[in-house]
Amino acid sequence: MSSSKLVLVTGASGYIAAHVVQKLLESGYRVRGTARGKKVDFLREFWKANPHFEAVQIEDIATSDFTEALKDVDAVLHMASPLAGTQTVETTIKASIISAIEGTLNVLRQATAQGVTKFVLTSSWASLVDPDAKQGYEGLTLSEKEWGKTSREDLLQPGRSDMYVYSGTKILAEQAAWEFTKKHPEVDLATICPPFVYGPPILPLSNSFLGTPGLLYQLIVGEAGRPLPYQTSPFWVDVRDVALAHVRALELPPLPQGADRQEKRFLIASPVALTFDSAVKHLYDTRPELRKRLPSLEEVSQFPGPLSKNDTTRAKEVLGITEYVDWRKTLEETIDALVEAEKTWA
Numbered sequence: 001m002s003s004s005k006l007v008l009v010t011g012a013s014g015y016i017a018a019h020v021v022q023k024l025l026e027s028g029y030r031v032r033g034t035a036r037g038k039k040v041d042f043l044r045e046f047w048k049a050n051p052h053f054e055a056v057q058i059e060d061i062a063t064s065d066f067t068e069a070l071k072d073v074d075a076v077l078h079m080a081s082p083l084a085g086t087q088t089v090e091t092t093i094k095a096s097i098i099s100a101i102e103g104t105l106n107v108l109r110q111a112t113a114q115g116v117t118k119f120v121l122t123s124s125w126a127s128l129v130d131p132d133a134k135q136g137y138e139g140l141t142l143s144e145k146e147w148g149k150t151s152r153e154d155l156l157q158p159g160r161s162d163m164y165v166y167s168g169t170k171i172l173a174e175q176a177a178w179e180f181t182k183k184h185p186e187v188d189l190a191t192i193c194p195p196f197v198y199g200p201p202i203l204p205l206s207n208s209f210l211g212t213p214g215l216l217y218q219l220i221v222g223e224a225g226r227p228l229p230y231q232t233s234p235f236w237v238d239v240r241d242v243a244l245a246h247v248r249a250l251e252l253p254p255l256p257q258g259a260d261r262q263e264k265r266f267l268i269a270s271p272v273a274l275t276f277d278s279a280v281k282h283l284y285d286t287r288p289e290l291r292k293r294l295p296s297l298e299e300v301s302q303f304p305g306p307l308s309k310n311d312t313t314r315a316k317e318v319l320g321i322t323e324y325v326d327w328r329k330t331l332e333e334t335i336d337a338l339v340e341a342e343k344t345w346a
Contacts, residue, residue: 004028004029005029005030005074005075006029006030006031006032006072006074007024007029007030007031007073007074007075007076007250008032008034008069008070008073008075008076008077008111009024009031009033009034009077010033010058010061010076010079010080010107011034011035011078011079011081012031012033012034012035012043013033013035013036013039013042013043013203014080014211015197015203015211015212015239016122016194016197016239016242017077017079017080017122018201018202019199019202019239019240019242019243020079020242020243020246020247021047021053022243023240023243023244023246023247024077024247024250025047025050025052025053027247029052030052030053031052032053032054032056032069032073033053033054033055033056034055034056034057034058034061034069034080035055035056035057035058036057036058036059037057037059040056040057041055043055046203056068056069060099061099061103061106061107062099062102062103065110066106066107066111067110067114070110070111070114070116073114073116074116074118075118075119075120075250076107076111076118076119076120077119077120077121077122077246077250078107078108078119078120078121078122079122080099081099081100081122081170093155093160093165097155097156097165097172100169100172101172101173101176104121104173104174104176104177105176105177105180108180108184108187109180112184112186112187117186117187118188118250119187119189119190120189120190120191120192120246120249120250121173121174121177121189121190121191121192122191122192122246123170123174123191123192123193123265124174124193124194124195125142125193125194125195125235125267125269125310126166126167126170126171126195127147127148127167127170127171127174127175128142128143128144128146128147128148128193128267129142129146129148129167130149130150131154131155131160131164131165131167131168131171132164132167133233135148136233136235136307137303137304137305137306137307137308138306139305139306139308140308140309141308141311142267142308142309142310143310143313143314144193144262144266144267144314148168149171150167150168150171150172151172152172154168155168155169155172174191174193174265177189177191178261181261182261188254188255188264189261190249190252190264190265190266191264191265192246192268193265193267193268194237194242194245194267194268194269195233195236195237196215196232196235196236196237196274197236197237197238197239197242198212198215198236198237198238198239198274198330198331198334199213199239199240199325199330199333200239200333200336200337201239201337204341204344205337205338205341206345207341207342207345210338213334213337213338216279216331216334216335216338217335217338219276219279219283219294219295219335220290220293220294221293222293222295224291224294224295225295225296226296227299228276228277228280228295228296228301229276230301231275231276231277231300231301231303234273234275234307235269235270235310236270236273236327236330237268237269237270237324238270238324238329238330240325241268241270241321242268244319245266245268245321248319248320248321249264249319252264252318252319263314263318264318265314266314266315266318266319267311267312267314267315268312268315268321269310269312269324270324270325270327271309271310271312271324272326272327273307274327274330277297277300278327279331280294280297281297282328282331282332283331286328286332287332287335290335290339
C-alpha cells in the first residue's frame with residue numbers, strides 16, 4: 001500500500017493505538033483517528049504539529065454512523081475495544097460483548113459498503129486460548145492455528161470475572177471478523193494477536209487509568225516489603241513491536257485466490273516470559289532510588305503448570321519481525337515513564 005494513503009484508526013486515543021498512529025505517520029501515511037467525546041479535541045491538540053493527522057468523533061463503535069469518518073479512506077485499523085478491569089463485572093459483560101463483537105462487525109459492514117477492503121484488526125493472545133487461559137500453563141506450543149472455545153452464553157454465566165469476559169469477547173470478535181470475510185471475499189483482513197502489552201506510553205498518562213502499564217506500576221506503589229502483587233500472565237510483548245506488526249500487516253499484498261485467509265493471523269509475543277519477581281529484582285539493581293517502593297520477594301506465587309511457548313514463526317517469516325524488545329528495556333522505560341508521569345498527578 002502506498003504510504004500516501006489515508007488510514008482510519010479506530011480508538012486512536014488508546015495506549016496501543018497511539019503507538020500505531022505514530023508508526024503510521026513516521027511511515028508517511030495520512031491518519032484519521034476516531035475517539036469519543038473530549039478525547040477528540042485532546043488528540044487534535046496532541047498531534048497538531050503533524051498535518052497528516054486528523055481526529056473525528058465516534059461515540060459508539062457498535063452503532064455510530066461512520067460515513068464521514070470513512071470518506072476517502074483506503075484502509076481501516078480497527079483498534080477500539082473495551083479493556084478488562086475498567087468496569088464492573090455486570091457492565092463489562094454488556095459492554096464487551098456489544099462493543100467488541102458488534103463494534104467489529106459495524107466497522108466492517110460500513111467500510112465495505114463504502115468500498116474499503118483493507119483491514120487490520122487488533123485481536124489478542126487471549127483468542128488463542130480458552131477464557132480461563134489454561135492452555136498457557138500446559139507446556140504447549142501455541143500458534144495462530146489455535147482458537148479458544150467460548151460462546152455468548154458462556155460469557156453471560158453468573159460470576160464470570162471481567163478478565164474472563166474480556167478474553168472471551170476477543171475470541172468471539174475475531175471469529176466474527178473472519179466469518180465476515182467468508183461472505184465478503186473482497187475483504188483483505190489481517191489480525192494481530194499480542195499478549196499483555198507493556199512499554200512507555202506516547203500519550204500523557206492519567207492516574208485514574210493506566211492501562212496495562214498499570215500492572216507494572218503496582219510493583220512500585222506501596223510500602224517497601226509488602227507482598228508481591230498477584231502475578232498476571234507472564235506472556236507479553238513491547239508496544240512498539242505491536243505497532244510495527246500492525247503497519248507491516250497493513251502493507252502486505254492480498255493473499256492469492258484459494259489461500260487460507262487466516263494465514264494473515266499473526267501472533268506477536270516476546271520469546272521470554274516477564275515475571276514480577278524477576279522485574280522486582282531487576283528494578284532493585286538498576287533503579288536504587290525505587291528500592292523503598294519495591295515489594296518483598298519472600299512469597300512468590302507459582303504458575304499452575306509449565307509455561308507454554310509462543311510460536312511466532314509466521315510473524316518472523318511474513319512480517320519480518322525477527323527480534324523483540326528485551327524485557328529489561330521495556331520494564332525500565334515503562335517504569336521511568338510512570339515515575340515521570342507521577343509528577344503531573346499532584
